[in-house]
Amino acid sequence: MRDDKRPAKVVLQPKLIELKEGETLMLHLIATYFEPPAAVTFVLFRDGGKLPLSNETVSVFMRMLSPQKAYGSSATLVTDSSGKCIMPIEKEAAVYKAIICAPGWSVVTTVDARETRNPHVKIYLPDKPQLLVRVVEQQDKPTSAYVHLHAEGELFWENIGSTDNNGIMKIYGLPDGEYDLVATPKSIYAYSEPHHSAVFPPVRVSVLEGEVEKPIEVTLKLPRCIKVAGKTITKRGTSEEPLPYASIRLERDGTSINKFTLIASSGQDGSFEFPAVPLGNYILRATHMACEESEIHLSLTDREVIESGIVNVMVKLNYVGLGGISGKLVDGSGQPVGKATVSVLKAYGRGEYVFNTVETKEDGSFTITNLPTGQYSVELRASEGGITLRNIKVGGDKITEMGVIKLPPPAVVIGKVKVHDESWLDELQVFACPPATAEHLLTYLQHSLTPPETIVKQIANISEDGKFMLRLPAGEYELVIYGRPLLLPVSKRLTLKPAERVSVEFALPQPSQIEGQVKRIDNGEPVSMAIITVYTPSGRKIAQTVTDINGCYKVRNIPPGTYSVRCKGEGLAAAVRHHVKLDSGDCAIVDFNLSPGASVYGRIIRKGGGKTEFRFYQVLPNADASLASSVNPNGEFRIEHLPPGRHVIMLFIGGELIEAKEVILREGEEKHIVIEL
Structure with a gap:
């Protein structure tokens, strides 16, 4: 056992010795610690836990829930004779959602890998599933298909596997809540609601966690x-x-x-x-x-x-053939610029993508071939920071000459970042991007994705003393400081002139934290695995974690500001604490006492019986976006886990309030309402 109480394998290096009779010998052995790789051991049981699910090929999908919802992995595994299979964890200790499936069944579970690198998770497939899904085609003929699942409030649809040859899928382990289900042919692996819902409309179901007396039966019909x-x-x-x-x-x-x-x-x-x-x-x-x-x-x-x-x-x-471009890059004094990057950009949708990239030779010349005919932007970027952009039309079966291109001198930005904890500097970077792409940059960074060159123009690391340097062409830029320790970016806007030298300083505030405990209001018992989510006033989610076995949680590294904290425990009413104000270095205590939830369900109708497309409508209780529910194409909606009391159910489309209705809910009550337009 290591000093930090984490298990490790110890290997001793052997040493050959010779002992004489009566001799005492001092021996020094070198011990080497080898940590086993991080992995989850799943043990699967069938028939309600009576028998191991042995020698079964299963697909495993894992997505990180906390500290961020950005990482996912998948693998195809085979269980051994005891029902065991091992799934590697390639990232740091965290809480994951796991989907384990095989043709005909799928189970959803949570994996807590925060306390140990090698958690063991036992999964029991009960005799009765929560959902019994049947997929049929024309004339109600059963067919094999993929089944996709979307939990209310989640960003992604999940492919949870395929039905068996009889079109049946049994689904286990879902936390209570609202879910959308859809089936697609085997040729369509991924489902996107904006692109697919007109052809493959989803079906909404409400699921209650716990022992199932009778499965919820859902029939999904594939179009002809x-x-x-x-x-x-x-x-x-x-x-x-x-x-x-x-x-x-x-x-x-x-x-x-x-x-x-x-x-x-x-x-x-x-x-x-x-x-x-x-x-x-x-x-x-x-x-x-x-x-x-x-x-x-x-x-x-x-x-x-x-x-x-x-x-x-x-x-x-x-056939029209392929073309190319050639030219020569020089600096302001006419000297050739070697090893500069020449990128050919092609318009795509609302943006551009890099079609091809080469480096200039020592004499500044470059040639790019195999370009389809059409209009391009050519970006020339020197290692010292100079950038220029040219537009050019490329014809087929010929090289289009761009001539001599003069590179303007770059502006130089000398920066300093002040932090309360110098260890942060290793994990922070500086991103320079046009102001118009700053929001896109943030989306990439918060999902741990590398932003493309069309969004960010330059990235700089920060030295141990907090300094950085950027060389940028003239123009307006957003300088963004971001990295793992920061939940929100810190940014400044600069306007740069050619050859200008600018100094800029970032002073990162001392981070704050929110902590607390979650209990049941009826018996005072702590609620473990409750999901805690922190939102900005604009509704952007910046952090998420889950409570431990004692119902306690802690969210660190929150910048000063005002936030909303939402708590959702399985089978209990969601609770939200608004206007949680944090000053620099604060620790706010936000406790929750959760009660058994109430529900509102209903339908939207138009006076006079007119037809309405409800796909883009949303229902928000008390204008709280964290509790929003979508409206299905038939105008039906359902909102689960509301605390008892007075609520205003508000109907929105495109951010505009259309109608509202007041309801008063008692603990555990289900109330039906009709909203008329």
Whole structure:
């Protein structure tokens, strides 16, 4: 056992000795500690815990819940004869949500890896599941499909595995709450509500945790689908030949921004296929680097098409060839700039992506080939910080000359970061980005993703004495300090001129913390594994943790400010404490006493019986976004875990209040309301 009480394997280095009769020998042995790799051991039991689930191939998905919701991992494992399988943990100790599934069943559980690097989790599959899902196609014929689950308040949909060959999936281990379920064909692995809900509408269910007397039965019906197969060809000279590696997008026709889209690519013989396409009107777009885009309109609604079950298409793309660019980069005095980065940027949607990147040679020259014809932006960036941008049109089968490009001198930013704890400096970085992309940068950083060059223009590390330096072209910038110790970024805006030298200082305030204990109001017992979430006044979630076995929690490194703290315990009413004010270095005590929750469910109707699209409506009790509930396409909604008392149920669309209704709830009550528009 180590000094910190964490288990470790000890290896002694052997030493050969010779002992004489009666001799006493002092011996020194070198011991080496080897920590076992961090991993979760799952032990699965079936038949209500009577028998181990042995020699079963299972898929395991893990997503971090605390301290951040950014990391996920997956693996396919095989249980041994005792039902055991081991899942590595690649990140630091944390609380994870785990989904373990095999065809026909899926179980959701929580893994607390904060106290030990190697937690053991026993999972019992009861005789009766919480949800019994049946997936059918036309004429109610059972079919195998993927099932996707979304918990209310979560950001992501989870693929929780596939049904068995009879279209059945049994779901276990869900905490009580509101869930959306949807089924998709096996050709669609990931589900996105904005892109898929018009074709695969979700079904909402309410789940209560605990022993199940009768499973909630849910039937998910797949739309009628047919197969679309085809071949891409191109004409060069007088002959036609198959076109491999073409990108094929099958996009549902309509005016919606988020259209249902399927993607494939052609093989060596030019062939491609979409195994299951819901009926409707589509646009098939085929693109290839050396060809013009081709577009075909497909109607998958004709009777003869439906009866045949397959549509065959031939897509012809006109060959135009690939082009390139060349040029030479010099500094303000005309000297060549070697080892500068030349990036070719292509417009995509509302932004740009880097199509290709090369370095200039010692004489400042560069050449980039294999560029499809079209309009590009070319960014030239020297290691000393100078940047210039040029727009250019590239033609096919030729090199477009850009000539001599003069690089303007950069501005130099000398910075200093003051912190209360110098160990933070190793984990903090400085990001320079245009003000217009600052929000996008924050989204990347808070999800532990590396921001692309189109969002952040330069990144600098901070030295041990808190200093950093940036070389940037003239322009307006947002300088953002962010890293693991900070829950919120610290930023300053600068306007820089060519060759200007600017000093800037960041003084990070001493962080504060929120701690407390969660108990049941009816018996005073502590509530373990309650989820504690901290929000800014604008509703942005900055931290989340869970209570320990004594119901206690602690959230550290919170910058000074005013926050809301939400507490949700399993099977209990959610509670929110608003206006929690923290000054520099404060420790706020926020305790919660949770009561058995009440529920409000109901329907939205339009006076006169008119039809309304409810997909983008939200219901908020007391204008509290942390308790928001979405409205399904039929206008139905349900809000769980409300504390007893007076509530105002408010209906919003696009941030605008449409209607409100007051209700008074008693402990454990379920109340039905109707909201008329």
